[in-house]
């Protein structure tokens with residue numbers, strides 16, 4: 001347990017010159033499933049953006065999948081993102097092409113060339129999220145829950161060492177949220193490490209796991225009480 005996937009030491013998170021979170025110390029080990037909770041505006045997205053290189057780490061030190069966040073250079077960001085899988089609330093699928101082509105687009109953009117290897121990988125990730133038979137469909141032909149499952153499949157394409165999911169069930173009804181959560185649980189049980197921001201306490205109760213809370217400019221671990 002000595003080589004965490006993510007480690008932050010005395011980190012402050014900024015939006016421009018405004019400090020959003022202060023003195024964060026946290027470690028995420030390989031295989032963990034960690035929730036990040038907190039009110040709207042408490043800094044969850046700002047923290048996640050810092051982790052995938054969208055905001056600079058200005059104060060403190062941190063490593064993520066072996067990248068040094070404080071020394072991260074612009075040209076390294078694509079390499080960092082290749083080792084992370086990022087999932088957003090609004091899916092962010094390309095609407096002008098079908099599911100297979102959405103996934104192929106990412107593979108090509110990340111350096112894949114061999115056609116058969118790409119097709120095999122696309123089949124593998126769609127299979128993991130229960131969408132193997134839907135690759136020919138366009139995003140507008142499938143439901144929100146299915147779109148999010150495809151977005152999770154897309155995040156898995158480059159075998160990420162950490163999946164960062166920013167409110168992945170935020171646009172989904174409760175039943176569909178559970179279905180998407182089942183997919184995340186399964187891939188976590190198969191070895192993927194996941195950090196997930198959520199507002200959905202029902203999900204946390206149903207799938208209890210380590211929970212970090214952003215509150216009043218700080219992050220601390222909350223211990224779940226039995227209800």
Ligand SMILES: Nc1ncnc2c1ncn2[C@@H]1O[C@H](COP(=O)(O)OP(=O)(O)OP(=O)(O)O)[C@@H](O)[C@H]1O
Pocket residue numbers: 015016020038039040041042043044045046047214
């Ligand atoms: N691009 C930006 N420029 C300046 N300030 C910003 C920017 N984005 C967010 N903030 C501010 O940073 C603070 C934290 O916002 P953030 O989006 O990280 O919170 P959050 O916990 O993810 O909220 P939500 O649950 O609504 O997504 C808020 O006060 C917000 O107004």
